[in-house]
Amino acid sequence: MVMGLRRPWAARREPLPGADPAETAAGDARIGSWALALWLLLLTVVVVLLDTFTGNDLPVIPLLVVLPALASVFCTVRQTTGVAVWVTLVVVGSRIASTGAFWDVVFLIGFTALASALGVVACAARIRHATEVARLRSAAVALQRQILRPLPIVTRQICAHGFYEPIEEDRFVGGDIYEVVQSPHGTRVIIGDVQGKGLPAIGVGFAALGAFREAAVREPELTAVADAVEDAVVRHNAFSAGTGEAERFVTALLLGFDGGDRVRAVNCGHLLPRLLHDGSASPVALHRTSVPLGLAALGGEARAAEWIGFPPGAALMVFTDGVTEARDAAGVFYPLDERLGRWVGQGPDEVLEALQADLQAFSGGVRRDDVAVLVLNRPQAAESEAGSRGDPATSAPTT
Structure with missing residues (x-):
């Protein structure tokens, strides 16, 4: 699990070097x-x-x-x-x-x-x-370190805090994906949820992440990045069909940060982000939602990007449906917006810690899906300097 400076695998014990x-x-x-x-x-x-x-x-x-x-x-x-x-x-x-x-x-x-x-x-x-x-x-x-980077990730435009919990304790990687890449065109972020679970879902997620990492640096337009990930998912589905596996799609949200007061967004059937600002948390309206990645041939329309507000001092929370579809013993879904209002005045780490603990208590420890949450805010001066240097301990590589 990731929490602040903790790594996704920090909650689990690892053998000490040289130990029998x-x-x-x-x-x-x-x-x-x-x-x-x-x-x-x-x-x-x-x-x-x-x-x-x-x-x-x-x-x-x-x-x-x-x-x-x-x-x-x-x-x-x-x-x-x-x-x-x-x-x-x-x-x-x-x-x-x-x-x-x-x-x-x-x-x-x-x-x-x-x-x-x-x-x-x-x-x-x-x-x-x-x-x-x-x-x-x-x-x-070792596999997770190659697929999902440890958080937080700092770039010149943002600092990404978060946590990740796969549904199966024995697995360190599930069907949810995220990535933050510093590029010549600003910082590009993706969070997504692969249909299904298990190793086939991990394979699709790895294909999508690989394509995103390359296209985020290469493509000047965020829609072109989404198209590149779409092509990767389609190719992976074609390969999977040849081996007898079912085709899968990926709901994803792509964000582009250029340091200004607005953020470029391409929504591919994903959940709406939440804007944490001025003591309140509210869903960000996205009016150009397209079909999930891997299903563009069924959509009939090209993917479109739109601008959303990102005022100074604000933070964007993006997440997968493991949060909103968490249920209590009576089958009631987790009231995310109501709970976020209690913690919105706190820092990213405190918000994430409160959310993680509240999800655990609400669901009684029973998870039905993977959970991935990122809180994206402008970095502090020291973090921004580390991100601009490309510090490997805090910044995602640009290639």
Whole structure:
């Protein structure tokens, strides 16, 4: 998730450089060795005392075989092996000292040894799986860094703060896209929502982002940028059709900032932005909305751009429908405009933090779609200077 200077993946733990992948993968479940030894000793004493009191009529010592199984869930392989050896020794020692039948003793010792060995094997398999998941997660982090840039992004004209939450916790990238590019023609911004979810939607989003990054620098007109992204989505759909996948479209809003009091906008079937200014939040009317990207052949009309006001001190909020279509337990949609009015006097980071927390509380933590939100405002002096230098830590590249 992105919040202010936080990165989209900052909410998730990443392995430290040089860390053992197996130990890192098991780190969340691992318990301290001293604590483990203390609990093991206490449980052993309790079971042995109960076994002494009950005698041969109701032997309790076999219950110790569950300890390696429990350790395999929470401990490392080394700790689980230690528990298994300890349990085996305790059972062997107690049964040798007992007066039970020979084959009963042999059977119990053999069963304990087998259960302990299975616990160690299960622990090793769990850590191996966790290590593979950790490696895949690292690959997903690298993929996201190539697809969606960390926020905030500062250019000469704007500073873009925001957050992004994919619907699936196991995935770092979903069907929502955003990008901010500094170009010779000003700053170009896109936010969009790909139809559908999963890897096919990610593929369409990547194609759209790649085309936008190139066209935003090359094309002087914002409508030409939209047409270039349209062509990329159409080409990707043609390729997908050849592999048996369904065609998809992208609702998107493209904005062009030149440093003035107006912003150029091309709306391709996307939600209206909100203008945060003078203590109020209001939808920005766009009268030339066209069809989503990938469906231009069905529209019959060329895409058109229009100007919207962007007075000094104002901020534009753009978002995907994961915000407006969030619902509570009763099925009521999230009242975005009503809630924004409460926070409009605060800074971008505070507004985003309040919105993110309120969405979580309103929906009870149940998300039905990806959520992407950007707040675009004029940068402060220090941020503007960093953006004009093309500082890689804050500014999107121009190519």
